Amino acid sequence: MIGKGLLKGLGITLKHGVEKPKTIQYPEQRPYLQERFRGCLEFDYKNCIVCGMCTKACPNNVLSFETAPIEGSKKKRLVSYTIDLQYCMFCNLCVEACPTNTLFFVHDFELSTYRRDEIKKVYIPPALTQVDAGGGQAELIPQDALEPDREAEAEAKRLKQLQAMKTALSKGGQKVLAKYVDTEEDAAVLANLLQADEKKRDKMAALIVDDKEKARKVAQAFVAKERKTQAGGEEK
Amino acid sequence: MEHLFTNIAQILTSWMVSLGLPPIWADLILLIGQWTIIVVIVTLNVIVLVWLERKISGFIQERLGPNRLGPFGAFQTIADAMKLLTKEDIIPSQADRWIFMTAPMLFIVIAVMLYAVLPLGQGMEVVDLNVGLFYFISLGSLSTICLLMAGWGSNNKWSLLGAMRSVAQMISYEIPLAFSLLGVVMLAGSLNLSEIVTAQNRYWFILLQPVAFLTYFIAATAELNRGPFDMPEAEQELTAGAYTEYTGMRWALFFLAEYTNLVAVSALAATLFFGGGQGPWLPSWLWIIIKTYLIMLVFMWMKWTFPRIRMDHLMSFSWKVLIPVSLANILITGLGIEFFRGMGW
Amino acid sequence: MSLMIINDLVFVLIASITLLSALGMVLSRNIVHSALALILTFIGVAALFFNLGAAFLGLVQILVYAGAISVLIIFAIMLVMHGEAHKTNRFNPSLGTHLWGGYIAAVMTIGLVAAIWFSELPEVKGRTVEDAVGLLAGLLLGNYVIAFEAAAVLLLLAVVGAIILARGVEEQ
Numbered sequence: 001m002i003g004k005g006l007l008k009g010l011g012i013t014l015k016h017g018v019e020k021p022k023t024i025q026y027p028e029q030r031p032y033l034q035e036r037f038r039g040c041l042e043f044d045y046k047n048c049i050v051c052g053m054c055t056k057a058c059p060n061n062v063l064s065f066e067t068a069p070i071e072g073s074k075k076k077r078l079v080s081y082t083i084d085l086q087y088c089m090f091c092n093l094c095v096e097a098c099p100t101n102t103l104f105f106v107h108d109f110e111l112s113t114y115r116r117d118e119i120k121k122v123y124i125p126p127a128l129t130q131v132d133a134g135g136g137q138a139e140l141i142p143q144d145a146l147e148p149d150r151e152a153e154a155e156a157k158r159l160k161q162l163q164a165m166k167t168a169l170s171k172g173g174q175k176v177l178a179k180y181v182d183t184e185e186d187a188a189v190l191a192n193l194l195q196a197d198e199k200k201r202d203k204m205a206a207l208i209v210d211d212k213e214k215a216r217k218v219a220q221a222f223v224a225k226e227r228k229t230q231a232g233g234e235e236k
Numbered sequence: 237m238e239h240l241f242t243n244i245a246q247i248l249t250s251w252m253v254s255l256g257l258p259p260i261w262a263d264l265i266l267l268i269g270q271w272t273i274i275v276v277i278v279t280l281n282v283i284v285l286v287w288l289e290r291k292i293s294g295f296i297q298e299r300l301g302p303n304r305l306g307p308f309g310a311f312q313t314i315a316d317a318m319k320l321l322t323k324e325d326i327i328p329s330q331a332d333r334w335i336f337m338t339a340p341m342l343f344i345v346i347a348v349m350l351y352a353v354l355p356l357g358q359g360m361e362v363v364d365l366n367v368g369l370f371y372f373i374s375l376g377s378l379s380t381i382c383l384l385m386a387g388w389g390s391n392n393k394w395s396l397l398g399a400m401r402s403v404a405q406m407i408s409y410e411i412p413l414a415f416s417l418l419g420v421v422m423l424a425g426s427l428n429l430s431e432i433v434t435a436q437n438r439y440w441f442i443l444l445q446p447v448a449f450l451t452y453f454i455a456a457t458a459e460l461n462r463g464p465f466d467m468p469e470a471e472q473e474l475t476a477g478a479y480t481e482y483t484g485m486r487w488a489l490f491f492l493a494e495y496t497n498l499v500a501v502s503a504l505a506a507t508l509f510f511g512g513g514q515g516p517w518l519p520s521w522l523w524i525i526i527k528t529y530l531i532m533l534v535f536m537w538m539k540w541t542f543p544r545i546r547m548d549h550l551m552s553f554s555w556k557v558l559i560p561v562s563l564a565n566i567l568i569t570g571l572g573i574e575f576f577r578g579m580g581w
Numbered sequence: 582m583s584l585m586i587i588n589d590l591v592f593v594l595i596a597s598i599t600l601l602s603a604l605g606m607v608l609s610r611n612i613v614h615s616a617l618a619l620i621l622t623f624i625g626v627a628a629l630f631f632n633l634g635a636a637f638l639g640l641v642q643i644l645v646y647a648g649a650i651s652v653l654i655i656f657a658i659m660l661v662m663h664g665e666a667h668k669t670n671r672f673n674p675s676l677g678t679h680l681w682g683g684y685i686a687a688v689m690t691i692g693l694v695a696a697i698w699f700s701e702l703p704e705v706k707g708r709t710v711e712d713a714v715g716l717l718a719g720l721l722l723g724n725y726v727i728a729f730e731a732a733a734v735l736l737l738l739a740v741v742g743a744i745i746l747a748r749g750v751e752e753q
C-alpha cells in the first residue's frame with residue numbers, strides 16, 4: 001500500500017511525542033556519571049616518582065614536568081608538573097602508564113575557563129628541605145614532614161598523664177582527690193570507693209586529666225551517693 | 237454565544253449610525269476595525285504557533301522544548317520577537333533597494349488579505365464574496381511574485397536560485413491545489429465559502445472527497461514551503477533560500493507571513509472539508525478555531541516526521557502524481573454528481 | 582458624500598495607479614523593474630474589474646496574468662539576462678523607431694476610442710449579475726464550447742511544442 005511507510009513514520013513520532021522527555025536540565029539537574037567517567041585529569045604530587053612514563057604515553061603532549069637533581073642522590077625531585085588540559089583528549093593512556101596511580105580522573109567535567117591559560121593546570125609541590133638520610137645520602141622531604149607533630153605529641157602527653165593518674169588512684173591518692181571534694185573525710189571515702197571500683201576510677205582519672213571542673217562535680221556526686229548507700233546499709 | 241461577535245458588530249454599527257454617521261461610513265469604520273482585529277490576532281497567534289511548533293518538535297524528539305521563560309516557556313517567542321525587532325536592519329549595498337524592502341511587506345499583506353473571505357464563524361467573514369474560494373487561490377498565487385522580488389532584490393545568486401526554486405515549486409503545486417478544490421466546488425455548487433459551509437449540513441466533504449482532501453493537504457504543504465516540502469528554504473542546507481540576505485524585522489515578516497499562511501490554509505481546509513463552524517454544543521467560531529488548530533497540529537506533526545524531499549522528486553510528484561489524481565477526482569466527482577442526480581437525489 | 586462620488590474617486594485612484602505603473606513599465610531602465618511594474622498594471626486592471634462588479638474576471642486577471650504569466654516573464658528575463666541590470670532596458674536611440682512606435686500607438690488609440698465612441702453600449706441595470714460564474718460557465722461550456730475546446734487544444738499543442746523544443750528531438 002502506498003503511504004504505509006509515511007503512516008508508520010507518523011506513528012513513530014507520535015509514540016515518541018508522548019514519551020517522557022530525556023532531557024537533563026543541566027545546571028539544576030546533574031547528570032548521572034558512571035564511576036569510571038573521565039572528567040578532569042588530576043595529579044597527586046605525593047605519589048609521583050618522576051619516572052616520565054606519563055609524558056611518554058601521552059599522544060598529545062599534554063603532560064610535562066620540571067625536575068631538579070637531588071644533591072648526593074641519583075633521584076630527581078619534582079619542581080612542577082603541568083597538565084595542559086586544552087590538548088587532552090581524555091584517552092586514559094597516561095593513567096594506565098603511571099606506575100603509582102599519581103594521575104587519575106575525577107568527575108568534575110566543567111572545565112571551561114575564561115582565559116586560555118587558565119585551563120593549564122600547574123602543580124608545584126610544597127618547598128622541599130634537604131635532610132640527611134644517613135649513609136652520607138641526602139634526601140629531600142617536604143617541609144611539613146620535618147615539623148614535629150604537635151597534636152600527636154599532645155596526645156601522647158595526655159596518655160602518659162592518664163596512666164599516671166590511674167596508678168595513683170588505684171593506690172589510694174587521697175591527696176589528689178582532696179582537691180576535688182570539700183573535706184578530708186570525703187576524700188577518704190572517695191579514695192576507698194575508687195580503689196574498689198575500677199570503672200569509676202578510670203572515669204575519674206580521665207576527668208581529672210581533661211576537665212578539672214567536671215571532675216569536681218562528679219567527685220562530689222560520687223561521695224554523696226556513697227554516703228547515702230553507707231547510711232542505708234547502717235540502717236539495715 | 238453563537239452570535240456574540242456578529243451582535244457586537246451590529247451594535248457598533250447601529251451606535252455609530254445613531255451618532256449621525258452615514259451608514260456607509262459606519263460600515264467602513266467597522267471594516268477597518270475588523271481588519272485591525274484580524275491583523276492583531278494573526279500576529280499574536282503566530283507567537284503561540286511558534287511556541288507550539290517548538291514544543292511539538294521537542295516532544296517528538298523527546299526534548300522539552302522551550303521551558304525557561306514563563307510557564308512552559310510560553311514567553312520565549314515574545315523574547316525572540318523582541319530580539320528580531322531590535323536587531324539591525326541590514327540592506328546589502330548592492331541590493332535593489334526598493335524591491336528588497338517591499339518584498340516582505342507585500343508578502344505579509346497578501347497573507348493577511350487571505351483572511352478577508354474566510355468565514356471565521358457563522359456570518360463572520362469580513363467580505364462575503366461570492367467567488368471567495370477563487371479569491372483565495374488567486375491571491376495565493378501572488379505571493380510567488382513576492383518571493384521572486386525578495387530573491388531578485390537581494391542581488392545574491394543564492395537568494396535568486398532559492399527564490400526560483402520556491403516559485404517553481406509553488407507554481408507547480410498551485411495547479412493540483414486548485415484542482416483538488418474543484419471537487420468541493422462541484423459538490424457545493426458555489427464558490428462562496430459560507431455557502432460551501434452550509435452545503436456541508438448533512439455530510440462533511442471529507443467523507444465525499446477524501447482524495448481531494450489528500451491532494452489539497454499535500455499541495456498546501458508544498459505551497460506553504462513547509463517540511464517535508466521545504467526544499468526552497470531548507471535552512472540546514474541552503475541558507476534559507478530567498479531569505480538569505482534578510483535580517484531582523486524584515487526576515488521576521490517573512491516568518492510571520494509563513495505562519496499566517498499556515499493558519500489561512502488550515503482554516504480553509506477546515507472550512508471546505510470539515511464543515512467549517514459546524515459542530516455540536518460550541519459556538520461556530522470556537523469550532524473553526526478548534527478545527528484549524530487540529531489541522532495545524534497535523535501539519536506540524538508531518539513536518540517533524542518526514543525528511544525533506546529531493547527537488548526533482550518534488551516536481552515530478554506534483555506533475556506526475558498529484559495533477560493526474562486531482563483531475564481524475566474531478567472526473568469521478570462529475571460522474572458521481574450526474575449519476576446521483578439521475579437517480580433523483 | 583454619495584456612493585457615486587466615492588465610486589468615482591476609487592475609479593480615478595485605481596486608473597491613475599494603473600496608468601502610472603504602465604508608464605513606469607515603459608520608461609524604466611531596469612527590465613526587472615519593468616516586469617514588476619507590468620504586474621502592478623495587471624493588478625490595477627483587475628481592480629478595475631472589481632470596481633465594475635466583475636469580481637470573477639478580476640480574479641482571473643490576477644491569477645492568470647499577475648500570478649502566472651508575469652512569473653513566466655520574470656523567469657525568462659532573469660534566465661537570459663546578463664550584464665548589469667540597470668542597463669537592460671535601454672531606449673532605442675534611432676529616431677525612425679520612435680516615430681514608428683508613436684505612429685502605431687496613435688493609430689491604436691484612435692481606433693479604440695472610435696470603436697468605443699461609435700458602438701452602442703447597452704445600459705446595464707443593476708451592477709452585479711447573480712452567479713456570474715455559473716453564467717460564464719454555461720456560456721463557455723454551452724454555446725461556445727467549440728471555441729473553448731479549440732483554444733484548449735491549441736494550448737495543449739503549444740505546450741507539447743514547447744516541450745519538444747526544450748528537450749530536443751532525439752537523433753535517429
Ligand code: SF4
Nearest residue numbers: 058088089091092094
Ligand atoms: S588522557 Fe590522554 S591526552 Fe590526556 S593527558 Fe592523558 S594521555 Fe594525554
Ligand code: SF4
Nearest residue numbers: 048049051052054098
Ligand atoms: S607516570 Fe606517574 S609517577 Fe611517573 S612521572 Fe608520570 S605521574 Fe609521576
